[in-house]
Amino acid sequence: MSETTVGYLNGLLSKYTPSSTSFDKARTHRSGIETRLDAWLGVREMFETGSLKHGTGVWFYSDVDYVVSLKGTRPTPTMSLNNVRDALKDKYPNTTVRVSRPAVVCEFASGDETVEVVPAYIDSVNGGYWIPDPKDSSAWMKSHPKDHNSYVNDANTKHSGAAKKLARLAKTWKYKRNVPISSCYLEMRAAKFAKGVGTWVLPMDLASFFKHLQDIDLAAMNDPTGLGSRFTPCSSESNRQDALSKLDTAVTRSQKAYSAYLDDKHADAISQWKLVFNQ
Template identity: 60%
Template sequence: MFDDDAIGSAIMSETARAWLNSLTSLYTPTSSQFDAAKSHRASIEMRLDAYLGLHDMFEIGSLRHGTGIWQYSDADYLASLKGVQPESPWTMLNRVKDTLQDRFPNTTIVVRRPAVVCRFSDGMVEVVPAYPAASGYWMANPADGWMKTHPKEHNKYVNDVNAKHNGGAKTLARQLKIWKYLRNVPVSSCYLEMRAAKHLDGESSYSPFWDLYLALDKMYEANLAAMNDPTGLGSRFGACSSESNRQDALSKLGRAVTRANKAREYEADGEHAEAIEQLKLLFNR
């Protein structure tokens, strides 16, 4: 028979940091979980090259950065197109969508700026079409028009900050994304990742509960305003695709700040059960 008192004691003795670590580990994908989605890369690349012309196609996004979220992240690729950049990014996105739809007629393919999303039965692939610039690439801005991006340089920036804090930047970015998905917050994953890295870039050390709270609070105090590219190379990073989404995200962010701060205070005082309750509210667990 199970000893209910012993089980209860074990639960009560769990530290808040152990709970947060377990949650982060749970949503960290294994190296093989996206193999099915990635298996479509070659056929996508061949189709785009044959019909639109490609300079290159390479992996970007959270999986490439090591901040992907199990059950939520996709396999993401930037497709550098040949030819003349059209006036409207919608022209580019629709061309890519139509080209891929003809190749995969039984697959649902939709435009979700800045990407063309291919919902294969065994995994989702996001193709971000772009045109090469003198430096970086021109891609569709999630809000409107074109924006310049430097995905390779952004990846290096995150990696450098992450190394400075022994993995803290990617851990913090992943936790912000877990909050986004589990609380259904309409905010850009890229924005969260760059905010996490930018925050820790200015810190001398990484403290999980302090930095989770501070990263959330800084975004709230900034009203989820677009942020400058911390590399100084590209366009500003927007947080949300519309004003209504920004207001929704801000409302949820305000509650998150309060809960993260309470969790921080309880954890600092050694009141782990109370801290865990606040973390459960924060992450909707």
């Protein structure tokens, strides 16, 4: 029996879904990182966040992400990042440790066990955390990572996990087509989109999601929890234009794929999806 469109997309989801143990080696570095940062800078708490924690990670591409809430007076974002970088460089002299806003990236095992650490300062009055703004080296931005995780989980209860499936496929497109767009932006857009649709048909809604992103011109997104700063799609306008160009191509191909799917031409639909995901 020939492969169906839904079967192909579900197979792609399965292929790029990390196993429960895929990133265990990367997670073994947590204790050493936390101990060193506590000794040098003082740590209130350190917790995992990001794609893997949210259940939207992409096998081979996603990293283990931590937020480290630091004690003391909040310095400039650049100073905070440099302080974390220097502490971890001293701890791991044979590991590449670099700043990639808003995080410090530790490339353990030549990058096979990559860990990203985001320095943060708690807002004890209004809640949430101040983290370095990815777009402005002199600015902090408000983030509520625990609430964002809850929002994605809540959206995912609708349509049997549609939100996380949509987010993972959108991120797979990002990585496979080298699209300079924020994974967090895609995840929150996907969660909001999935939460708003009345029915769920994977080929239809995936194509509709790409079209939705095109229609809104990759606009910045208000925090759907109403708590934090806006989610920006890209780190610069030039990257946004590059992302829009690649999105236009994805929309054209996904619309062709959906039309073929409606005509029961699954081989044609799959060939278009393969172009979307560079398979």
